[in-house]
Amino acid sequence: MTASHDLAARALAVGYGERTVIDDLDLQVPGGKMTAIVGANACGKSTLLRAMSRLLKPQRGQVLLDGREVHSMRSKELARTLGLLPQSPLAPEGITVADLVGRGRHPHQKLMARWSRDDDKAVADALEATDTVALAERPIDELSGGQRQRVWIVMALAQDTDVLLLDEPTTFLDVAHQVEVLDLLTDLNRDRGTTIVMVLHDLNMAARYAHHLVAMVEGRIHASGTPADVLNAQTVRAVFGMDAVIIDDPTSGAPLMLPLGRHHVAEREH
Amino acid sequence: MRAATTTPALADLLSRARSRRALRRRIVMTALGLGIVAAFLVSLMVGHTFYGLDDVWNVILGHEVEGATFTVGTLRLPRATLAVAAGAAFGIAGVTFQTLLRNPLASPDIVGISSGASAAAVFAIVVLGLSGAAVSVIAVVAGLAVALLVYLLAYRHGVAGTRLILIGIGIAAMLNAVVSYLLERSSQGEYQEALRWLAGSLNGASWTATVPVVLALGVLVPVLMSHSRHLGLMQMGDDVAAALGVRVEVARIVLVVAAVALVAIATSAAGPIAFVAFLSGPIAARLVGPHGSLLVPSALTGALLVVVADFAAQWLFGTRYPVGVVTGVLGAPFLIYLLVSINRKGGSL
Incomplete structure (x- = not known):
């Protein structure tokens, strides 16, 4: 489970129908690290x-996992190495957390094979590792938004992949639950060496939790590197079209972005 | 995150909960199966003339029994067999659609597929003068064409369930008008015949009509069942299913084509028996609980529903009604109940 994988995009162009959203993008995901895309x-x-995660077929270019094109890999084989938690997964009504x-x-299951003892053990492991044992037999419908998001991550954990992609895993969560989810992902990264790539809304959370920050503007990568290298006033201007002051986060040492709006800014320069 | 030192207790607990649920499933399915056998036998025994179980059994085994060979063997047996087969076909196809589109209203009899098959069957019989397998083939083609038409009309940056259902209801109404028109124009515009193609009926069921349905079940039920786990994963959204290694597009096409074919073949034999496809899945879901595949439980529920409803339609009232009248009367209140509860909490089985 500590095998480090090499995930990369080469001259990638993707879009929907005629519209190209991303054109000629290159990205190298650092193995065993947490990467945030902002x-x-x-x-x-x-x-x-x-x-x-090959939910979209590239118009041009390729996505490579350990040098192999993901679009030519067998579905289940890919799903044993690379997991994805989309933005709004749907929970079937009445289903319990364990299920x-x-x-x-x-x-990991063979076609038509029965549920095995190993599967029970993997589910038990995932629940115990994430302190969700108490939820095991509860129906998903009864959980709070924060608990539910945690459970989806537990499902991704049971999938037992070395690479995990997450699309805005903290959206709609209050700040305490955002921190909880990101802490859980950090545990996963540290304890299992899982490579994590997540799209995050919150620049400061991204700077605090990610080793590697990728800032995108209009389908291109504007800047990438450590949060300290990437997160500066120029980047914020280019990415969000907004002025900002960057200070050192006194709690984590990561850069902390303070937005400058038109109001409530005491000593704005010029 | 704690180190993954599995206490075997939790794994045991999970596997016990799992076998408890499996037991409930087995009990429900056994009860449904026994119910079908019982209702099947009763409908062979009871009629204008009563035949005992031994007579019925001898006829099934192919022995010559005075009177019973004709009444049971030629009249009642194909009818009861078609009831079970068509009910199972509607039940399994209905729940496939409902699960795939994540909406109980998205069953083939509501979104126009049954009506399409029905209109094509009437056209083939009344206008083209065809019968037997040719009618089934035309019904299947029409069912698939209507499914495609509804899909294309509902397509706008992806398919939203509600839009598909509303368009399907509209198409169904148009196709039912076509059925009425064709029956009106033809010499067969009699009441019984009209009811068969609008509400479904087993009157006059023969082996020629029954055998294609049984064969279709034999081929297509295993196809659906081999995709039942994929169907379960697709309930969580296409993206989650794809991320778990399901080839979503392929699975969806296989499931839709198999389900449409079952509905169309059953419809070409028995007419669109009202609400069976729509009712079976939700009833089965309430019986077996929210875990595991609903395909087989729904097939059993559909079969039991049609056998019992047909028996009731024939013998419980003064007049012998077509089966669709009884299932229609059962289905309508359930539709209202479902609409109210969906309104309250958002739809699912």
């Missing part, structure tokens, strides 16, 4: 994630 709405960050988590085992 950018303004509709800059193509979700599209990029969908192409990387939902168990569905993550699909890529």
Whole structure:
């Protein structure tokens, strides 16, 4: 489970129908690290994630996992290495947490094979590793938004992939649950060496939790590197079209972005 | 995150919960199966003339029994067999659609596929003068064409369930008008015949009509069942299913084509028996609970529903009604109940 994988996009172009959202994009995902993709709405960050997990077929270029094109890999084989949690997954009504988590085992099960003891063990492992044992027999419908998002991550955990892509895993969560989810992903990265790529809305959360930050503008990568290298006033201007002050986060040492609006800014220069 | 030291207790707990649910499934399915056998036998025994179980059994085994060989063997047996087969076909196809489109209203009898098959069957019989397998083939082609038409009309940056259902209801109404028109124009515009093609009826069922349905079940039920796990994963959205290794487009085409073919073949034999496709899945879901595949439980529910409804339609009232009248009367209140509860909490089985 510590095998490091090489995920990369080469001269990638993707879009919907005639419309090209991303054109000629190159990206190298650092193995065993946490990468956050940030950018303004509709800059193509979700599209990029969908192409990387082959939910979208590239118009040109390729996505490579360990040098092999993901679009030519067998579906289940890919699903044993690369997992994806989309933005709004649907929970079948009445399903319990344990059963939902168990569905993550699909890529490891043979066609028509019965549910095995190993599958129960994998589900139990995933629940215990994430402190969700108490939820196991609860129906998903009864959970809060934060618990539910946690359970989806537990399902991705049961899928047991070395690479995990997440599309805005903290959207719609209050700040405490955002931190909880990102802490959980950090645990996963540290304890299992899972390579994590997540699209995040919140620049400061991204800077705090990611090793590697990718800032996108209009379907291109504007800047990428460590948060300290990437997150500066110029990047914020280019990505969000907004002035900002960057300070050191006193709690984590990561850069912290303070937006400058038209009001409530005491000593704005010029 | 805690280190993954599995306490075997939790895995045991999970597997116990799993076998408890499996037991409930087995009990429900066994009960449904026994119910079907019982209703099947009763409908062979009871009629204007009563035959005992031993007579019925001898006829099934192919022995010559005075009177019973004709009444049971030629009249009642194909009818009861068609009831079970058509009910199973409607039940399994209905729940496939409902699960695939994540909406109980999206069953083939509501979104116009049954009506399409029905209109094509009437056209083939009344206008073209065809019968037997040719009618089934035309019904299947028409069912697929209507499914495609509804899909294309509902397509706008992807298919939203509600739009597809509303367009399907509209198409169904148009096709029912076509059926009425064709029956009106033809010499067969009699009441019984009209009811068969608008509400479904087993009157005059023969082996010629029954055998294609049984064969279709034999081929297509295994096809659907081999995709039942994919169907379960697709309930969580196409993206989740694809991320778990399901080839979503392929699975969807296989499931839709198999389900449409079952509905169309059953319709060409028995007419669009009202609400069976729509009712079976939700009833089965309430019986077996929210876990595991609903395909087989729904097929059993549909079969039991049609056998019992046909028996009731024939013998419980003064007049012998077509089966579709009884299932229609059962289905309508359930439709209202479902609409109210969907309104309250958003739809699912």
